[in-house]
Amino acid sequence: MEVMRHENIDKILxxxxxxxxxxxxxxxxxxAMMGNMPPMSSDEDExxxxxxxxxxxSRLSCQIPFDEKVNGLRVTIAQEGSK
Ligand code: FES
Known part of the structure; x- marks a missing residue:
């Protein structure tokens, strides 16, 4: 999340x-990169x-550490909308 904000990707609020x-x-x-992601906490899941x-x-980008495991990671920003 911090990396995307730093790069002024304004679709990530x-x-x-x-x-x-x-x-x-x-x-x-x-x-293809899901296996490199850290486990999801119950708070993130909820x-x-x-x-x-x-x-x-789906993941919350603020919960993914920026380290060598995300090298080359491609993501799509999810559409907004809640239940
Ligand atoms: S920045 Fe609010 S949940 Fe990730």
């Missing part, structure tokens, strides 16, 4: 600043469950 309370940093991960656009590749 990240309104809570990474406090895992807004869900506006929702992304879809490249399926927040994503509110989204109309959740799929098996």
């Amino acid at each position: 990240a309104l809570c600043g990474g406090c895992r309370s807004c869900g506006t940093c929702h992304i879809h991960i490249d399926p 927040l994503l469950e509110r989204s109309l656009h959740r799929n098996p590749y």
Whole structure:
């Protein structure tokens, strides 16, 4: 999330600043890279469950550390919309 904000990708709102309370940093991960992602916490799971656009590749970008495991990662910013 911080990397996308730093690059001025304005479609990533990240309104809570990474406090895992807004869900506006929702992304879809490249399926080939899902195995490199850290486990999802129950809080992240609950927040994503509110989204109309959740799929098996959904994650909150603020919960993904920027390290060598995400080298080359492609993501799609999820559409907005909650249940
Ligand atoms: S920035 Fe709010 S949940 Fe990720």
